[in-house]
Amino acid sequence: MSSKVSPLHPDFKLGVLGGGQLGKMLALAAGNWHLPLYVLDASRSFPAGRVTPFFTEGNFKDYDDVYRFGSQMDVITIEIEHVNTEALRRLQEEGKVVHPNPDMLDIIKDKGAQKLFYQEKGIPSAPFQLFETEEAVIAALGAGQIHYPFVQKSRTAGYDGRGVSVVKDEYSLEKLLPGACVVEEMVDIDKELAVIVARNASGQVAVYPAVEMAFNPEANLVEFLVCPASISPDVEQQAEALAIETVEAYGLCGLLAVELFLDKNGMLLVNEVAPRPHNSGHHTIDSCYTSQFEQHLRAVLNLPLGSTRMKNPSVMVNLLGAEGFEGPAEYEGLEECLAIEGMHLHLYGKAITKPYRKMGHATIVAESAEAAAARARKVLATLRIISNS
């Protein structure tokens, strides 16, 4: 470690690239330990700006901004993948502790490199091919090298489903995305699961129970997330083991969220990973012994990892901007939602709402996943995020 100061000393400097909702929730977790969290992002008006006074305005994609910010830190981590890894590598060479490892981050940032990594490490993942252009995909179709239906993903451009196109037949070819891409075989998905695993520099690992994701088909965003997943103990154990195998293959410290497909043959495949707190772990704040945010801090600071045990079944719903509204956010039905038993409201404080923008989330804890799901449906039916200007 570049500093002799202990991570729990008030002078210790932990820096995070990114000040969105994940940065905000990391700062809230750090606050319990009275650990200041230093954040770099474009504007103090972003979600983390409200909860940490140590906010530096700058661009986390810019070499100089990241290097200058990181130089003042003891440990540097991220809440978003799309950061300047050149600067992180230089900081690491100069003795700073950087988690996740910038070389692994470069692999994860590129969906093509990620797929090659799983192939090389023998980690099960959907069969794929890489292409440089949209025209090359069309040529491969003509030559019979790929077949409908398939899933095309931009190597670097996308997130939250925006860089993913499902191409069912020649009539949906107009949906092809431009630029370098991965073409994957369409998996016959039974369930989409996510397993969050933490690893620290001492090599300790801790894995959370699998969660089951239900997607909003229009926005292709997770809208309903259930823990525990309704899978057999055998599949649960395999999913947790696969997440551990994956984090160990990357050799990462911090959190790794592993998105998995359970196919109709009962096979588990790794879809993609995120080396940071993840939407599929928000429920842990209210339903597990240790939240994913505290766990990420423990992991990057090489502290003992917390228990991942579930206290209560839960359902997490993203609170998305309603369709047809863009402008200063207004929340309809908040008070009725707060009256729902076991409902924990998390608002991110984003000034502007847009259709499907993640404005907050709610976790409903209950005696069973079914009871939590019924109340989550009530939340979705009650709360509307709109704009009247």
Ligand SMILES: Nc1ncnc2c1ncn2[C@@H]1O[C@H](COP(=O)(O)OP(=O)(O)O)[C@@H](O)[C@H]1O
């Ligand atoms: N090979 C595949 N077969 C079937 N569905 C897929 C496949 N790859 C992705 N999807 C669907 O598209 C969604 C988004 O893909 P993903 O690679 O996770 O991109 P993002 O970065 O947008 O989350 C997945 O959650 C899944 O629903």
Ligand SMILES: [Mg+2]
């Ligand atoms: Mg995904």
